[in-house]
Amino acid sequence: MRKLRHGFKAEADWYAQDLRQDLKIEPNSPISIQAIAILLGIKIYEFSDFLKLDSKYASLNNISALCFHSNGHCAALVNDRHSERRINSSLCHEFAHILLCHKTEFLSSSNNGCRNFDQIKESEANWLAGSILIPNIAAHHIVFSEKPHNQSAKEYGVSLKMLNFRLHVSGAIKKKERSDKKRLKN
Amino acid sequence: MKSEKFDVKIFWTALDKSRITNSYTWKQVAEKSGVSASTLSRLSQGKRPDVDSLSALISWSGLDSRRFVGFSSDNSNGNDRLTEITLHLRADKTLKPEAAETIEAMITAAYQRMQKDKHTGE
Numbered sequence: 001m002r003k004l005r006h007g008f009k010a011e012a013d014w015y016a017q018d019l020r021q022d023l024k025i026e027p028n029s030p031i032s033i034q035a036i037a038i039l040l041g042i043k044i045y046e047f048s049d050f051l052k053l054d055s056k057y058a059s060l061n062n063i064s065a066l067c068f069h070s071n072g073h074c075a076a077l078v079n080d081r082h083s084e085r086r087i088n089s090s091l092c093h094e095f096a097h098i099l100l101c102h103k104t105e106f107l108s109s110s111n112n113g114c115r116n117f118d119q120i121k122e123s124e125a126n127w128l129a130g131s132i133l134i135p136n137i138a139a140h141h142i143v144f145s146e147k148p149h150n151q152s153a154k155e156y157g158v159s160l161k162m163l164n165f166r167l168h169v170s171g172a173i174k175k176k177e178r179s180d181k182k183r184l185k186n
Numbered sequence: 187m188k189s190e191k192f193d194v195k196i197f198w199t200a201l202d203k204s205r206i207t208n209s210y211t212w213k214q215v216a217e218k219s220g221v222s223a224s225t226l227s228r229l230s231q232g233k234r235p236d237v238d239s240l241s242a243l244i245s246w247s248g249l250d251s252r253r254f255v256g257f258s259s260d261n262s263n264g265n266d267r268l269t270e271i272t273l274h275l276r277a278d279k280t281l282k283p284e285a286a287e288t289i290e291a292m293i294t295a296a297y298q299r300m301q302k303d304k305h306t307g308e
Contacts, residue, residue: 011213018216018223039224041233043300050295051288059285068293072194072232073300077292099223101202101212101230 004123012128015099016135028141030156031132033091037076040098042067044091046080057081064090067098074098088157089129096128097121130166133158139170144179190255192240194232197254201229204247219246 020027023035037044051057060079064086067076076094078087102121134142134156142152142163153163167173205215216223221239229235235243244251281289 011211014213015223022222022224041228041231043303045296045299047292049299050292056288059282059288063285063289066289068296069231070297072234073297073304074231074233075296075300077296098227098231101227 004127005120008124009127009131012124012131013136015096015128016131017137019099019132020135027135028138030138033088033095033157036095036132037091040095041074042095042098043073043075045075045077047077048080050077065094067091067094085153085157085159088133089159089162092129092132093125096125096132100124100128130162130169134163134166134170136170136172139167139172140175143167143172143176192234192251193254193256194229194234197249198229198232200249200253201243201247204249215246219243 016031017027019036019039020029020031022039023031025031034044047057047060051060057079063079064082065076065078067074069075076091078091080087082090100121102118102125138156142149142156145152149163149167150160153160156163158166201215205212210218212223212226215221216226219242221242225235225239229239229243240251243249
């Protein structure tokens with residue numbers, strides 16, 4: 001992952017809170033991907049709405065979700081053969097690009113499949129997606145609630161790997177360790 | 187029939203220029219104008235803003251709203267053609283041609299479905 005620009009991590013947490021404010025939910029609560037889609041005016045369809053052949057699914061096996069827009073209409077297509085958590089993560093990544101107003105790319109099957117891949121934008125969208133799903137305040141809440149991690153992962157609609165990553169990078173785990181040490185001393 | 191419409195695309199471009207001139211991030215635009223990030227991203231997709239958000243952005247940017255009101259043809263048969271597809275896709279850097287074709291076909295079908303849903307009020 002490319003190094004993020006100075007201040008971006010704080011910015012990502014701000015986006016996560018801005019969305020929760022718009023949705024009128026608590027700062028540390030799980031967030032519904034469907035609710036974000038409605039807020040952003042994005043209609044969600046499933047691959048199975050349009051794909052009938054298994055061979056077509058096979059060609060898109062590594063794609064969980066994609067977003068497109070044209071003429072003011074925006075929609076997401078999700079691979080309904082993938083797990084809900086994988087879809088959540090991928091959709092959140094695409095929504096992150098939209099929230100960051102990243103310039104989009106044109107798709108054409110005639111350009112031999114070569115894509116305009118911007119690593120900086122991908123890194124930003126990756127980080128923001130994680131922040132949206134588990135903002136810093138939620139990470140601290142999870143760690144201090146001492147609930148089993150797989151239970152929290154289910155509650156927040158993320159993989160255990162994503163949960164553990166966010167608990168570490170938010171500083172929540174370190175803070176809990178310091179708090180436990182202090183308690184033991186006393 | 188011709189109707190006067192606010193051109194969202196041109197307004198967005200002007201707003202973006204204003205942002206870049208001031209070296210602001212979109213987060214800073216949201217904070218300074220009082221408009222939420224989700225409203226800004228809807229605007230970036232070409233969706234028409236609500237009056238309060240538009241007013242806040244005009245006030246913050248100092249842009250003249252009259253510049254963005256123009257004449258456009260009323261598309262009375264309702265057929266917005268999918269003339270360009272802009273896409274967010276997280277996948278391998280090289281998309282296989284077969285996958286790209288399938289995606290393009292799905293998007294075209296989804297777009298037609300959206301048009302139909304729009305007209306039936308879904």
